[in-house]
Amino acid sequence: MSSARKLVPLEEHHRDPASALRPDSPWVRAVRLLVGAFVLAALVQKTYDATLPGTDVDSFQLYSEFTVQANLGLGFLLIGSAAWPAARLPRWWDHLFGAFVLYLVMTGLIYIVLVAPPEEPWWSWDLYWPQMAHHRLAPLYVVFDWLLVSRMGRGPWWRPLAWLAYPVVFLIFSWVRVHRRLVRLRFPGSHA
Numbered sequence: 001m002s003s004a005r006k007l008v009p010l011e012e013h014h015r016d017p018a019s020a021l022r023p024d025s026p027w028v029r030a031v032r033l034l035v036g037a038f039v040l041a042a043l044v045q046k047t048y049d050a051t052l053p054g055t056d057v058d059s060f061q062l063y064s065e066f067t068v069q070a071n072l073g074l075g076f077l078l079i080g081s082a083a084w085p086a087a088r089l090p091r092w093w094d095h096l097f098g099a100f101v102l103y104l105v106m107t108g109l110i111y112i113v114l115v116a117p118p119e120e121p122w123w124s125w126d127l128y129w130p131q132m133a134h135h136r137l138a139p140l141y142v143v144f145d146w147l148l149v150s151r152m153g154r155g156p157w158w159r160p161l162a163w164l165a166y167p168v169v170f171l172i173f174s175w176v177r178v179h180r181r182l183v184r185l186r187f188p189g190s191h192a
Helices: 027-049 059-063 064-083 093-115 129-148 159-163 166-184
Strands: none
Touching: 027 059, 027 064, 027 129, 059 064, 064 093, 064 129, 064 166, 093 129, 093 159, 093 166, 159 166
């Protein structure tokens, strides 16, 4: 004979709903380690590909791409988040993580809207694996991590505006670099 079970209200059963998503949870740390390692492995593959004869990109050009820089930083950030307990990380760690969430979301959206071939559906995972890691997996993962894993503290309201400094500086750098290339193409003897 079974006795009737008493329903326990959620707030009594699990006083802190986010406790399963603490940054020190073993599975959160394991997923961060795996995603960080996968992102860095994809970068190693892209670097190797850049050294092959006949490729259209060299290592310097590869590492001057926003996508590569953002994924490099994210890979180390995820591995660092997995390696050390949240209490041992500096206070600014979550703010840096937030900046990289912005950078990877920008990377994913810019790839979908401007870079991907028009015939490639935005939901497709049928890409060369480093491209898939950097343009699909990493942006999607950081959004879920940011939304689901609790953070140590809140920053000032202007913090997200400060995060935009790096993309703005990178955009200016890119414009100057493109301008110099165009001047060289148009005026072959110039030293622009």
